[in-house]
Amino acid sequence: MGYFWTLMCHLHILAGPMTMLLYPLYASVVAIETTDKLDDEQWLAYWIFYSFLTLMEMVLQPVLEWIPIWYDVKLIFVGWLVLPQFRGAAFIYDKFVRERIIKRYRESQQHHNKSPKGKSKTKFVDFITSKKGEHEAY
Numbered sequence: 001m002g003y004f005w006t007l008m009c010h011l012h013i014l015a016g017p018m019t020m021l022l023y024p025l026y027a028s029v030v031a032i033e034t035t036d037k038l039d040d041e042q043w044l045a046y047w048i049f050y051s052f053l054t055l056m057e058m059v060l061q062p063v064l065e066w067i068p069i070w071y072d073v074k075l076i077f078v079g080w081l082v083l084p085q086f087r088g089a090a091f092i093y094d095k096f097v098r099e100r101i102i103k104r105y106r107e108s109q110q111h112h113n114k115s116p117k118g119k120s121k122t123k124f125v126d127f128i129t130s131k132k133g134e135h136e137a138y
Helices: 002-033 037-059 070-082 088-113 123-128
Strands: none
Touching: 002 037, 002 070, 037 070, 037 088, 070 088
């Protein structure tokens, strides 16, 4: 029984990096090479949520140390984000993030396009975007 418990502890320790990093890295590379936009959206959303989760975990570390099942809850949540059967990252992005971003972008565009003299305030955007024919040597 002692060997089985040791094996289970080692598998539990390895499950986090494999679920949170190795498989998403592999799937992201595969997604880049395909022409399908859905898998790109899934993995880009995953990396956004994973980095946010990691940042929040670093900030809340003193509190999370008192929650003994935090690692297991995080592992289950990240598994839901990662597994292609659930597409959790894309689901959260579609249901909660996309609408807010589009709304805020439209509001900022309406606000920035208004000028007292009727001129557009997009000079900086025009400055940083490349014009046709520029940088073709690269």
